[in-house]
Amino acid sequence: MTRETVLNAGLMTLLLVVPLAAWTFDEPFLITLATRAVIFAIAGIGLNLALGFGGLVSFGHAAFFGLGGYAMGILAHHAQTYTALATWPVAIEGTKSMPVIWLMAIGAGALAALVIGALSLRTKGVYFIMITLAFGQMLYYFAISWSAYGGEDGLSIYVRNGFPGLNTMDPIQFFAICYALLLIVLLSVNRVAQSSFGMMLRAARQSEDRVQAVGQAPFRLYLTAFTISGAITGLAGALFADLNRFVSPTMLSWQTSGEIMIFVILGGVGRVFGPVAGAALFILLEHSLGGSSEYWHIYLGAILLGVVLFARGGLYGFLAGREQADD
């Protein structure tokens, strides 16, 4: 067993034990914190697929996170007000069913990423960062001005959406749902990283010339990765909105894009479990430092600076060493 495997197992156990202990000692706030960490981890895993494996520094992932949130908000809003979402050409009703909402969020994230990616991936480097940022901001201002769905104030949902057989209002049960989804996403992304696609994608980040020389076009790899990335981050957005029973344009803001990027960088760019470590650390810092000062971001900034300057591989690079080759 490598150090990385041990770290993965330890991290996932910790993320499970803390909320279970909190549940035993009746500390719902801690469960909510752990749920936040799990959801942020999923969002980070989504971004990591583009940024870590493909080298696509997207500064607009809030777009997919927010779209996932609004997919949940809009569907649930229509369900709770008993209004139809659309009557023409086909009648579409709202829904309070989590699985349906997840599918819609995944679809919205994927579709948006496909369109944004198809346009942005024509550029590279700083231009790519700026274009993805611009698309994110477009959606942000669109949401602010869309008064039908709350505009700047956002949308509140009175009762958390339902999952067959579970009481989702119970924090530990909602946590269990999110944790199970995190596991599924992690295992899938881990497989994708080792697949033919993953191998070619990670090669494209290292050398586009190489990928072309073996007869493949980097663009299609990037666009596919970006689309899957948007889908995963969209799912995380739906969960986050459900956790808060609230969605607002803040989810679409560039600060959110920055935070998702921080999860990835703190944890270790390109490491499958990296964003889990990054999101957990972020929540830990937010909670411990945020309590002592409302300017806790200063400390976060200092830590981030330290990571970028001295521990490029993030927590994973620091604790598990460089990535082991798979053979």
Added chain:
Amino acid sequence: MTEPVLDVRGLTKSFGGLVASRNISLGLRPGEVHALIGPNGAGKSTLIKQIAGNLRPDSGRVHFDGRDVSDLSTAARARMGMGRTFQISSLAMEYTVLQNAVLGALGHRGDIFRFFNRAMRDSDLLEAAESALEQVGLEEFRSLRTSDLSHGQRRQLEIAVALTLSPKAFLMDEPMAGLGAEGSQRLVGFLDGLRHRAPILLIEHDMDAVFSLADRISVLVYGEIIASGSVEEIRSNADVRAAYLGEEAS
């Protein structure tokens, strides 16, 4: 005379006022090593890029394997069988030696949009990769990270990756660079046999290697081919001696 595998006709490319390629025509026939020599800055790499498809020439056509490939992308030309090695190693540096070779086999097979297989457990890919590594003598380094290889070993790996593509022609940009005397000699021996599988367009500064391998030599100076012919013809060509070989060919 047999049809050339690669046929370059009248390539011209300028960057602003600088003409990097001036009406260049050259061919690569089956079984031959065609060496392209010339001083630094003569436009050798610019020419290779136009042949491989990274750079679009201002005018001129490139024919490969009986087809006009001038409008095809680099990837499409590689799929048709242009096996290229780079002057500055363009390998996946974080991958192991074996992973780089598997990458070549995978690109050649083409089924890259599979998301849940395990590429490094695919016996067909591994077999092709290992065979290529063995041919260039890198099999014992298979588990080494590519960034830990010496420059010479990287060149060998570049060739191994090209081999996994079963190319119809090789484009090699200075494969000897960074190799010691002994390494160059081994590579010369290897390339000498390789030409029978696919002809080689060889850009090289090592004149001993060029003279012992080449069937034909073209000399590129200031973007223009000033002479083209057999080793003997080039050695005795007065213009070439003046422009390039000067002190070396005495």
